[in-house]
Amino acid sequence: MVSKEEMIAWFKSEFPQARYEIEDFTTDSIIVRHRVEERDLRPGGTVSGPTMMTLADTAIYVALLRQIGFVALAVTTSLNFNFLRKPVANADILAECKLLKLGRSLAVGEVSIYSDGDEAPVAHAVGTYSIPPKR
Amino acid sequence: MVSKEEMIAWFKSEFPQARYEIEDFTTDSIIVRHRVEERDLRPGGTVSGPTMMTLADTAIYVALLRQIGFVALAVTTSLNFNFLRKPVANADILAECKLLKLGRSLAVGEVSIYSDGDEAPVAHAVGTYSIPPKR
Amino acid sequence: MVSKEEMIAWFKSEFPQARYEIEDFTTDSIIVRHRVEERDLRPGGTVSGPTMMTLADTAIYVALLRQIGFVALAVTTSLNFNFLRKPVANADILAECKLLKLGRSLAVGEVSIYSDGDEAPVAHAVGTYSIPPKR
Amino acid sequence: MVSKEEMIAWFKSEFPQARYEIEDFTTDSIIVRHRVEERDLRPGGTVSGPTMMTLADTAIYVALLRQIGFVALAVTTSLNFNFLRKPVANADILAECKLLKLGRSLAVGEVSIYSDGDEAPVAHAVGTYSIPPKR
Secondary structure, eight states: OOOHHHHHHHHHHHOTTOOEEEEEESSSOEEEEEOOOGGGEETTTEEOHHHHHHHHHHHHHHHHHHHHOOOTTOEEEEEEEEEOSOOOTTSOEEEEEEEEEEOSSEEEEEEEEEETTOSSOSEEEEEEEEOOOOO | OOOHHHHHHHHHHHOTTOOEEEEEESSSOEEEEEOOOGGGEETTTEEOHHHHHHHHHHHHHHHHHHHHOOOTTOEEEEEEEEEOSOOOTTSOEEEEEEEEEEOSSEEEEEEEEEETTOSSOSEEEEEEEEOOOOO | OOOHHHHHHHHHHHOTTOOEEEEEESSSOEEEEEOOOGGGEETTTEEOHHHHHHHHHHHHHHHHHHHHOOOTTOEEEEEEEEEOSOOOTTSOEEEEEEEEEEOSSEEEEEEEEEETTOSSOSEEEEEEEEOOOOO | OOOHHHHHHHHHHHOTTOOEEEEEESSSOEEEEEOOOGGGEETTTEEOHHHHHHHHHHHHHHHHHHHHOOOTTOEEEEEEEEEOSOOOTTSOEEEEEEEEEEOSSEEEEEEEEEETTOSSOSEEEEEEEEOOOOO
């Protein structure tokens, strides 16, 4: 199992410009914060869909790597995304991920996305990763 | 809001042959049990996919009607289903549903399905219902 | 590659009670007909959701086995289903499947479902199968 | 019905920096090209997931607006995305969209994404838009 410190260090080296912070990091729940900036916003004052989808995908990746280690070749095979409410513009967004399944070749994660400070989810995602066979 | 007793009575009159029992019935969680019988099984000793998908859809329907009343015309518009593990043959299956969104014209529910007695979900679903406009 | 005759024979021996007929059977398109009977119908005169979902899943299975042979252990891992229109009650339903991907461990198929005689699809599905590693 | 010229003009004024070109524009098929640039790429030489997901969403939006006119309030409610193959880095990506359903309050579109010059799709999406009631 990867520790929170190892994950943070790895993330920094792999995605130096990413505006993510790993907040929760346990078997039951991974929470990743995305620091929302101007360029993430859409006209009308809301966080863009791609920003949320990328965060959801990242949260599943973090939850998966926590269990299997830094397997660079794990790739997303599907992402099912539901937009539930308009996120507010002046708040970070948080993704909470639970792994529903961790099989030998497939992992499935479920993600709820929140505007920081709000209880009702703004989006929900279910994503699947393909895990390469061990050599 | 519909009471548990009203829901059970309505269910019995609408779906007299259904083998469902409403166990939990709160805002945060709806649990519906399906009493598994021989005809629900697949060769190899497992509960069939359609049995699980129908239960998931039903659980969202129950969660939705609890909030909006017995609106017969609410219809499923999408069901996204992930099969996670083989359910065991000799146990009932339970669906736990949370409504992620209840809008004026759309509701989104999330469902985890379990074999009775097991903690790991055997399937997960996200479904959408269209709610007819009020006349 | 499996021939149409081999597929029909295999289907008959594996699913003797199934009311399916394989109509089209080429690399580009698989069409499976489901002979609708009384028990497939829902009040209001329409084909039930589970009947359509089962047919969609079957059509992907047929398209997949056509390519990889009779691998009994290929299992559905996800099914994403959209209900588009009410199918009519007095017509068979037809599922047309295209394989979007056939990888070593994953296959993805897309299915449109029609009421026989109608041009507008009544439902659409995307499903994923996990293919067991070759021994 | 919106003409191709009207759509192109509207797009330019609404999304001046977008690198999209509308190629096909008929009832049966909408094709939108995304001119891939350095910033769309991922390490390993492939087009990023968010770039493809945004293009898929845009193609459905174009197909929908073509039918209903420039209704600014149509919003994506779900996007189901399957990653099929690695797109190549040195080619544009093209999204071909078909509207599966155009109802009063919901539209469903299906999209295949290709690397320009390749026949096998690199991704597939099904998305749903909510259409605001007419005032």
